[in-house]
Every structure is written in structure tokens, then in C-alpha cells.
Amino acid sequence: MQTGDTVVVDVGAEYSGYSADVTRTFPVSGKFSARQREIYQIVLDAQKAAVAKIKPGVRIREIHQAAYDVIKSKGYEKYFIHGTSHPIGLEVHDVGDANRPLEAGMVITVEPGIYIPDEQLGVRIEDDYLVTSNGSRWLSSLPREIAEVEALMRR
Numbered sequence: 001m002q003t004g005d006t007v008v009v010d011v012g013a014e015y016s017g018y019s020a021d022v023t024r025t026f027p028v029s030g031k032f033s034a035r036q037r038e039i040y041q042i043v044l045d046a047q048k049a050a051v052a053k054i055k056p057g058v059r060i061r062e063i064h065q066a067a068y069d070v071i072k073s074k075g076y077e078k079y080f081i082h083g084t085s086h087p088i089g090l091e092v093h094d095v096g097d098a099n100r101p102l103e104a105g106m107v108i109t110v111e112p113g114i115y116i117p118d119e120q121l122g123v124r125i126e127d128d129y130l131v132t133s134n135g136s137r138w139l140s141s142l143p144r145e146i147a148e149v150e151a152l153m154r155r
Contacts, residue, residue, distance in 0.1 A: 046068075
């Protein structure tokens with residue numbers, strides 16, 4: 001890794017037999033460049049839009065669409081190459097029907113990303129959410145705002 005690079009760290013941890021799936025993107029230099037900051041903020045905005053959709057009755061494809069719409073509005077849809085969410089539980093990618101409406105008690109990931117090969121730039125932000133009766137609860141509360149990530153890198 002060199003100054004000017006980002007590193008994407010995807011962690012599939014386990015606790016008491018249950019899995020988690022969390023990803024963060026870090027600037028190797030400790031501070032995002034203007035371009036990295038631009039892409040990171042788009043991905044973060046896409047994640048927030050997707051999270052706002054989480055509630056009982058919603059399907060994973062609707063969560064994906066919310067993230068996709070943000071990324072497309074900025075012109076980066078061709079660089080969004082994977083789905084936004086998947087169930088987690090006993091496995092990092094747990095068994096689940098993507099067409100099944102969400103129910104309170106389910107746990108899913110929300111992980112939009114933009115990957116631009118020509119620039120060797122990739123950003124993904126992934127967190128785990130518990131579906132509640134009226135929305136969701138963020139389970140993987142790690143720094144994700146730009147200022148928080150840069151502050152963490154200075155420690």
C-alpha cells in the first residue's frame with residue numbers, strides 16, 4: 001500500500017455462534033484525497049438512503065434500489081457491481097429468500113460500494129442492521145463518517 005491508496009477491510013466476525021459482516025474503507029495516508037472523499041461520501045449517502053428503507057414489509061431489492069438510485073444520480077452506477085444487502089445470522093451470508101418481506105427480528109447487511117478500476121479506487125461501507133417493528137437498529141456502530149474515519153487513522 002502506498003500514500004494515495006485506500007484499503008477496503010471486510011470483516012466477517014462471529015460471537016456466540018452468530019455472524020457479523022462489516023466493511024470499512026480507510027485512506028492509507030490517514031486522510032482521504034478530494035477524489036476519495038467524493039466517492040466515499042456518495043457511498044455513505046447511498047448507505048443512509050438504503051437504511052432509511054429498512055422496516056417490516058420491505059424487500060431487500062427495495063433497499064438495493066434506494067442505494068442504487070443515489071449512486072446512479074451521481075453517474076457511478078456502472079461501478080456499483082454487487083447487491084446492497086443480504087441476511088446474516090448463523091452464517092455471514094445466511095440462507096434467506098431475497099423476495100421475502102423483512103420481519104422484525106431479522107438481521108441484514110447494508111453495503112453499497114463503488115469500484116473504479118481505472119483509478120484503482122474502491123469504497124465500500126457495510127454495516128449490520130436489526131429489523132425492528134418500526135425501522136432498524138444499527139448493530140455495527142463503528143466510525144463511518146469521513147471525519148470519524150480520519151480521526152481513527154490519527155490514533
